[in-house]
Amino acid sequence: MGRIGVAVIGAGGENIATGCHLPALKHVPEMELRLLHDVNEEGVRRTAQTYGVDWTTNFEDVLTRDDIDLVQICSPDPFHASQSVAALDAGKHVLCQKPLALSVEELESMSVAAVRSEGQFQGCQHRRYEAWARASHAAIQRGDIGEPVYGRFQVKGRFYPYPQDSFYRTAESGGQFVHNGMHYVDVLCYLMDTLPVEVFARSARHYPTADRLESDNYLSCMTKMENGAQAWIELNLMMVDPPLTPAEERVIIIGTQGTLRLGNEDNPNFEAFTPGGSVRTRVNPLIHVANPFVLQFREFAHTILTGRPNAIPFHFSARVMETCLAAVESAGTGEPVKLRDWLERGVQ
Amino acid sequence: MNPREVTVGIGVIGIGVRGRHAHEHLLAEHPAAKVRAVAQYPNVTPELLEGRGRDSWEKHAARFSVKLTDDYREVLARDDVHVISLMTEPSLTAKYVEEAAAAGKHIFLDKPMATTMEDSERIVRAVEASGVTLMVAFNYRYAFPYREMKRRIDAGEIGDLRIVSVDVCLNKGPLPEFTASESYRNAFGGGEVANFGCYAADLLLWLTGSQPRSVFATMATRFYEDYRATGMEDIGQISVKMENGAIGNILTGRTTTQSPWPIEAVEVVGTRGFLRATPNCTFRIEGKQVLETAYGTNRVQWMAFDFIDAVLEGRPSPVSEHDGLAAVQLIAAAYGSAETGEPIYL
Ligand SMILES: NC(=O)c1ccc[n+]([C@@H]2O[C@H](COP(=O)([O-])OP(=O)(O)OC[C@H]3O[C@@H](n4cnc5c(N)ncnc54)[C@H](O)[C@@H]3O)[C@@H](O)[C@H]2O)c1
Numbered sequence: 188m189g190r191i192g193v194a195v196i197g198a199g200g201e202n203i204a205t206g207c208h209l210p211a212l213k214h215v216p217e218m219e220l221r222l223l224h225d226v227n228e229e230g231v232r233r234t235a236q237t238y239g240v241d242w243t244t245n246f247e248d249v250l251t252r253d254d255i256d257l258v259q260i261c262s263p264d265p266f267h268a269s270q271s272v273a274a275l276d277a278g279k280h281v282l283c284q285k286p287l288a289l290s291v292e293e294l295e296s297m298s299v300a301a302v303r304s305e306g307q308f309q310g311c312q313h314r315r316y317e318a319w320a321r322a323s324h325a326a327i328q329r330g331d332i333g334e335p336v337y338g339r340f341q342v343k344g345r346f347y348p349y350p351q352d353s354f355y356r357t358a359e360s361g362g363q364f365v366h367n368g369m370h371y372v373d374v375l376c377y378l379m380d381t382l383p384v385e386v387f388a389r390s391a392r393h394y395p396t397a398d399r400l401e402s403d404n405y406l407s408c409m410t411k412m413e414n415g416a417q418a419w420i421e422l423n424l425m426m427v428d429p430p431l432t433p434a435e436e437r438v439i440i441i442g443t444q445g446t447l448r449l450g451n452e453d454n455p456n457f458e459a460f461t462p463g464g465s466v467r468t469r470v471n472p473l474i475h476v477a478n479p480f481v482l483q484f485r486e487f488a489h490t491i492l493t494g495r496p497n498a499i500p501f502h503f504s505a506r507v508m509e510t511c512l513a514a515v516e517s518a519g520t521g522e523p524v525k526l527r528d529w530l531e532r533g534v535q
Numbered sequence: 536m537n538p539r540e541v542t543v544g545i546g547v548i549g550i551g552v553r554g555r556h557a558h559e560h561l562l563a564e565h566p567a568a569k570v571r572a573v574a575q576y577p578n579v580t581p582e583l584l585e586g587r588g589r590d591s592w593e594k595h596a597a598r599f600s601v602k603l604t605d606d607y608r609e610v611l612a613r614d615d616v617h618v619i620s621l622m623t624e625p626s627l628t629a630k631y632v633e634e635a636a637a638a639g640k641h642i643f644l645d646k647p648m649a650t651t652m653e654d655s656e657r658i659v660r661a662v663e664a665s666g667v668t669l670m671v672a673f674n675y676r677y678a679f680p681y682r683e684m685k686r687r688i689d690a691g692e693i694g695d696l697r698i699v700s701v702d703v704c705l706n707k708g709p710l711p712e713f714t715a716s717e718s719y720r721n722a723f724g725g726g727e728v729a730n731f732g733c734y735a736a737d738l739l740l741w742l743t744g745s746q747p748r749s750v751f752a753t754m755a756t757r758f759y760e761d762y763r764a765t766g767m768e769d770i771g772q773i774s775v776k777m778e779n780g781a782i783g784n785i786l787t788g789r790t791t792t793q794s795p796w797p798i799e800a801v802e803v804v805g806t807r808g809f810l811r812a813t814p815n816c817t818f819r820i821e822g823k824q825v826l827e828t829a830y831g832t833n834r835v836q837w838m839a840f841d842f843i844d845a846v847l848e849g850r851p852s853p854v855s856e857h858d859g860l861a862a863v864q865l866i867a868a869a870y871g872s873a874e875t876g877e878p879i880y881l
Contacts, residue, residue: 336757337770387751389774389782393697393806405698407784409753409772417753417772419784425697427807429822443758446792521749521878
């Protein structure tokens with residue numbers, strides 16, 4: 188294989204595909220954009236003109252073209268699982284936007300496809316490629332805070348005012364923790380180098396005005412991790428801040444030897460208290476030293492081209508996604524939910 | 536009573552069994568108060584003394600210019616002692632509260648109030664029967680930002696309370712002389728979740744003004760070998776659903792971090808606003824910043840004065856035996872949940 192031939196799905200509007208994936212691809216020498224797909228013909232044709240590549244509204248074309256090696260799926264949530272399975276079954280590599288799936292059944296079908304396919308799969312978990320996350324990960328891997336035993340990711344903001352007819356307003360969407368939870372769970376698991384085995388969650392709702400989603404807009408999720416650590420993820424979209432106030436994010440990792448605190452609130456900072464002394468720096472997580480999409484694409488390209496182990500194996504992403512689904516389930520039943528071991532199913 | 540004329544006599548029962556922790560010197564700072572007698576109680580669990588003996592008790596008494604009383608019952612019998620600063624091991628507090636209350640003494644009691652619900656109920660009955668004032672030393676309530684939070688919540692400034700998250704996680708490891716032991720665990724009713732979690736539990740209960748309905752908790756021993764050897768947790772998290780619908784999130788424990796600050800924070804989300812207090816606090820109502828401050832008050836001193844003032848003025852206890860019991864109940868439910876892996880419904 189020379190360069191990796193890429194098709195991008197969902198490239199017919201002003202969205203994540205055209206706003207992040209296509210611009211990032213320009214900086215990925217290992218990949219070559221060859222085909223765009225969307226159900227919106229006019230939109231996808233326009234994008235194709237801009238980039239000088241082919242377009243289609245027929246997903247089958249993506250699967251049958253031999254010069255397409257990697258399918259980047261940026262369609263709306265309900266299509267992620269079926270499009271991933273179809274692409275994997277066609278022998279393609281897949282990079283799929285979050286959420287990977289809207290149910291455990293969908294995740295199951297993806298895991299089966301991932302096992303039987305020659306193709307590699309990655310969830311688009313680009314937040315772990317943000318500068319602050321990589322710096323924290325490096326510090327933890329160096330042993331600066333000892334072994335991480337507790338991790339927390341808190342997000343506070345106003346709920347996103349989707350268009351009135353948006354799928355993301357419906358109860359069927361699973362709500363905001365299914366839609367966005369992967370980001371936070373993934374970063375925590377990446378930093379702590381472990382995965383949840385059990386989830387307990389509570390949820391609530393408060394919409395300050397008549398504008399509301401059908402789902403709860405607060406979820407607090409406590410987990411036990413594989414290595415005995417504990418974690419807490421809180422997604423609070425009940426805040427009564429003025430529209431467009433950026434969401435506050437706070438991360439704490441407590442290790443056996445020290446703690447690490449990060450935040451993007453009024454004073455973006457990174458604090459590490461270690462036996463070797465303390466560091467306090469300002470890292471604005473919104474200003475990336477390198478674009479996280481580019482970093483993930485390039486790392487994935489190396490896996491595809493050289494057979495290097497997949498940096499975000501399917502079993503890892505599946506557990507992260509399942510954590511989000513389980514949290515919503517737990518909040519509904521009031522009972523803790525135990526998670527599957529996707530690795531046992533033969534998926535790497 | 537007129538505070539300028541009346542002196543509140545303080546009797547001490549229990550010395551040096553909770554590390555070197557004590558409240559009598561704070562109570563005695565009050566212009567109307569004075570320590571008049573100091574005694575150790577019999578049969579102290581030896582491990583709790585961490586090697587300190589009679590010498591150190593005598594020294595403690597001398598600090599207040601009194602001689603060590605051999606029998607604590609003599610302290611209870613004194614007419615010039617009005618208040619007992621009680622610092623026995625929590626598994627024994629019920630017995631001493633009963634005796635002190637029967638002797639008509641007001642009681643200032645360290646946290647946790649007791650290790651079991653049975654003992655907590657005994658304490659409530661004894662205090663009610665005698666009509667004395669008992670205060671539990673939940674000093675976090677006296678930290679300025681939390682007090683200010685409570686005032687604004689009660690004034691309805693942030694609307695209905697939806698979420699209260701409390702971190703009370705100490706830094707820099709256990710005190711130098713401390714070693715975890717079976718005896719400590721039995722005397723204190725658990726590890727760090729009982730020890731510091733009760734502060735967090737009290738803040739949650741106090742701020743919401745509601746009762747817990749369901750409690751889920753996870754705990755672990757991750758920092759210290761001696762804790763591991765005795766099966767005593769050093770970190771835990773608790774999820775609570777309150778009767779008024781609010782959700783409570785608690786993180787508590789004792790970490791090794793050398794950070795100069797404990798991990799201490801309270802966040803409250805209401806239908807109209809958000810309050811966050813750490814050593815610094817941010818209060819925002821309807822999107823507007825209303826307060827930002829650093830916290831400088833000596834909360835422990837303020838608490839001690841408030842108790843003496845309550846006794847002088849005949850006010851109800853600022854943190855009563857009912858509050859003590861509620862915290863014991865929440866922490867007991869957390870242990871129950873951590874043990875069974877199931878939520879506990881109250
Ligand atoms: N990682 C991130 O930070 C991030 C950010 C935004 C969105 N996303 C995810 O990316 C996905 C797309 O989000 P968006 O905000 O760009 O959405 P969008 O709705 O703006 O764009 C989706 C595009 O997909 C097209 N489409 C609809 N059905 C399709 C189908 N069956 N096949 C192919 N294309 C189809 C639409 O016409 C549209 O052009 C969502 O799943 C979302 O969760 C991720």
